[in-house]
Amino acid sequence: MINKLSITYQDAGVNIENSSTLIQRIKKIVKKTNMPEIISQIGGFNSLCELPKNYTEPVLVATTDGVGTKLRLANYTKNYENIGIDLVAMCVNDIIVCGAKPLFFLDYYSTSKLDVEIATSVINSIVKGCTISDCALIGGETAEIPGIYTNQDYDMAGFCIGVVEKSKIIDGKKIQENDMLIALSSSGPHSNGYSLIHKILETNQINPLISKLNEKPLIDYLIEPTRIYVKNILKLTEKFDIKGIVHITGGGFVENIPRILPNNTQAVIIDSTWTWPPIFQWIQKQGNIKKREMYHIFNCGVGIIVIANQIEANEIISFMKKINEKSWIIGTIKKSNSKERVIFIK
Structure with a gap:
């Protein structure tokens, strides 16, 4: 059986020193992306977000993505300051193609052994991406999976929810000759x-x-x-x-x-x-x-x-x-x- 230790932003009670340190850092970091619609705090089992009030027929838009093998360069150079921006960008850029505004973002970070400094740098860069995108980082999960990853290898996935007025959805149906x-x-x-x-x-x-x-x-x-x-x-x-x-x-x-x-x-x-x-x-x-x-x-x-x-x-x-x-x-x-x-x- 794979020895998996899951450390979630929502579950601050995991009895492990590294996770506790990371969670406390995350609580401070994500405050930079807070917005009025977020009505829950880091530390619960889930995250809550109200729909913005200025929509008549709001439609939710969801997307998920990763950054693939560009992660290898982040590890190779030990430069973790940009890779989180990449993660956010790949998701929010997919959200906006239908005219939607990104509301909130979640991430999944998995590694063989949690390095708090690397994880903090990565989360900081995710916050940068969310700040540029005007969306909130509301939670995620960090998982130690030594049977899958080795050394300081890690992988990431991002998840984003956006909202668009139903009458303003951009879907390509009106595209015609000479556009x-x-x-x-x-x-x-x-x-x-x-x-x-x-x-x-x-x-x-x-x-x-x-x-x-x-x-x-x-x-x-x-x-x-x-x-x-x-x-x-x-x-x-x-x-x-x-x-x-x-x-x-x-x-x-x-x-x-x-x-x-x-x-x-x-x-x-x-x-x-x-x-x-x-x-x-x-x-x-x-x-x-x-x-x-x-x-x-x-x-x-x-x-x-x-x-x-x-x-x-x-x-x-x-x-x-x-x-x-x-x-x-x-x-x-x-x-x-x-x-x-x-x-x-x-």
């Missing part, structure tokens, strides 16, 4: 494609702590946290009639864009409209990866795609510039019966 695709820039690979990145590093015997890219340590590109788009997307949806939003995650452009396209439509991406950031050029060269495959795995510099009427497209870009969001028209929607839902042209 414009507007790209919002990414900060790097975000949290996708890292198994391939690790393979490239190992195959080419590249030490990311030593190697440089454009006079900057390679590791800085690789551990750059995932961008959180919550505040700017919510500002955008308040002002414009947005028909669809795509979060470019695992599966890249090829798998994510079709998820919101109506039948008999196709997204045409004009890849001459932007230059890939240096890290993606490096990945393609070092891995000898074809462009189509890059678009199937990575975001290639595009974290979010917004779809709107062509009449509003330029106004949207001007608005995004005012709120310091880099955006550009990346393509258009056309009618098509092709099984190829996304095509790339120059």
